[in-house]
Amino acid sequence: MARNRQPILKKCRALGIEPMVLGVNKTSKRGFRPNANRKPTEYAVQLREKQKARFIYNVMEKQFRKLYEEANRKDGVTGLxxxxxxxRRLENVVYRMGFAKTRRQARQIVSHGHVLVNGRRVNIASYRVKVGDVISILENSKNLDLIKEAVEAANVPAWMELDKAAFSGKILQNPTKDDLDFDLDESLIVELYSR
Incomplete structure (x- = not known):
């Protein structure tokens, strides 16, 4: 299994995103210094947007390409x-519900088997949740300090609801672009892949 072991702050600086988007409460001492006399090409702008989405959601290139192709086949706007x-990836849902402080931590919680979807244990981070699914924490895992601290500071988006006392949440509707917690221009990604 491929793993991304790049330093978070270094990659954030290269992509021009704030580390707080990833849930990392650190800042780099180095400032972002783009090449002053050089304007990035159209391809470079599109590639950076794709790399940003891949890095934030912790998805490798092959899997990201498959997601794009599936989104392209579905009716509607491909980028949305x-x-x-x-x-709707399970690791992202666990993070957005507040069961983890970062998406990487959420991935670990899922892969270690601490998460139940509709009462069944799921340890696949890329599992796609549906509207009406109930995501909860395993009974024995509710005592973990890591999860307790994250749930106390949870800020849940409008497309899901959270019951902090029961350590469970429900998907109310499909997410939209407005529900993102960072800026993403998905049309650039579509343009890149449709070359």
Whole structure:
């Protein structure tokens, strides 16, 4: 299994995103210094947007390409479908519900088997949740300090609801672009892949 072991702050600086988007409460001492006399090409802008989405959602290139192709086949706007698919990944849902402080931590919680979907244990981070699914924490895992601290500071988006006392949440509707917690221009990603 491929793993991304790049330093978070270094990659954030290269992509021009704030580390707080990833849930990392650190800042780099180095400032972002783009090449002053050089304007990035259209391809470079599109590639950076795709790399930003891949890095934030912790998805490798092959899997990201498959998500794009599936979003392209579905009726509707391809870019919005892609954003919806990325947001509905189980690791992202666990993070957005507040069971973890970062998306990487959420991935670990899922892969270690602490998460139940509709009462069944799911340890696949890329599992795609549906409207009406109930995501909860395993009974024995509710005592973990890591999860307790994250749930206390949870800020849940409008497309899901959270019951902090029961450590469970429900998907109310499919997410839209407005529900993202960072800026993403998905049309650039579509343009890049449709070359």
């Amino acid at each position: 479908n892609l954003v919806e698919y990325l947001e």
